[in-house]
Amino acid sequence: MPALIVWDFDGVLNANLRGGRTFWADNMKADLGIDPRGFSHEMFTAGDFRDILRGRRDLLLHVSDWLARHGHDLSGEDFLAYWFEKDAHPDAEVLGWLKAHPARHVIGTNNEHRRCCYIEEQMGYAAHVDHVFSSGRMGAAKPDPGFFAQIEHWAGLAPARILLVDDVAANIAAATARGWQGFHFTDTTRKALPERLGL
Known part of the structure; x- marks a missing residue:
């Protein structure tokens, strides 16, 4: 049995x-009048999201700039709250x-600092784990070796x-290459996790 379990957040917890x-x-178009396809392309594909995930750029400033350039009156703070x-x-x-x-339990997630705070505080996960490791605070994102180190x-x-x-x-492969144990969590495998944990 493991002495420490590192739980991914999105797609697991x-x-x-x-x-x-x-x-x-x-529903972003109906709720906010913003085309989600255009936003997703510029934010996650054509933008600098790799730097945001690693804490090198501020998500709030990036989103605020995008909203202003596209003529949306919504503030960056309000958009992030919606997101x-x-x-x-x-x-x-x-x-x-x-x-x-x-x-012992920790969260190990590829998330920048602002959403990590939301996960800890508004969603309450800080109360359930010893620590939340986020790529934005660590300067490294899975599957980078530095994240696991x-x-x-x-x-x-x-x-x-x-x-x-x-x-x-890919994250499981990177972890097991370092000698960690790994459980690839999917819709198919999730039912096997309690047995893997000895529960």
């Missing part, structure tokens, strides 16, 4: 994916498994005593 994609922006609320879908069953396991240093554990539960195969 947070059930915000359908068919492998997020759906928080599906984070629409993207919050806690998976009570998975959280129950976390609470039932006697190991920082958790190892913090935990003071041999890699073989750490388990990553993640929905991205």
Whole structure:
């Protein structure tokens, strides 16, 4: 059994994916008058989201600039509040498994600082884990080796005593290459997780 379990957030603790994609922006046109396709393309594909995820650019400034350039009156703060609320879908069953396991628990997530604060405070996950490791605070994102190395240093554990539960195969591969245990969490495998955890 692992001494430390590192839980991915989106797609594991947070059930915000359908068919492998997020759906928080599906009603954005009706709610805010903003075309989600144009926003997603510029924000996640053509933009600097890799730098945002690693804490090198501020998401609020980036979003505020995008809104202003496209003639939207909505403030960046209000847009992020909409985004984070629409993207919050806690998976009570998975959280129950976390609470039932006697190991230490942390979250290891590719999220910038502002959403990480929302996860900790508004969603309440800081109360359920020892620490939230986010790419925006760490300056490294999964599957970068530096992401895993920082958790190892913090935990003071041999890699073989750490388990990553993640929905991205590349992240599992990177972790197991370092000697971690790994569980690839998908709609198909989720039912096997309690047994894997010995619950």
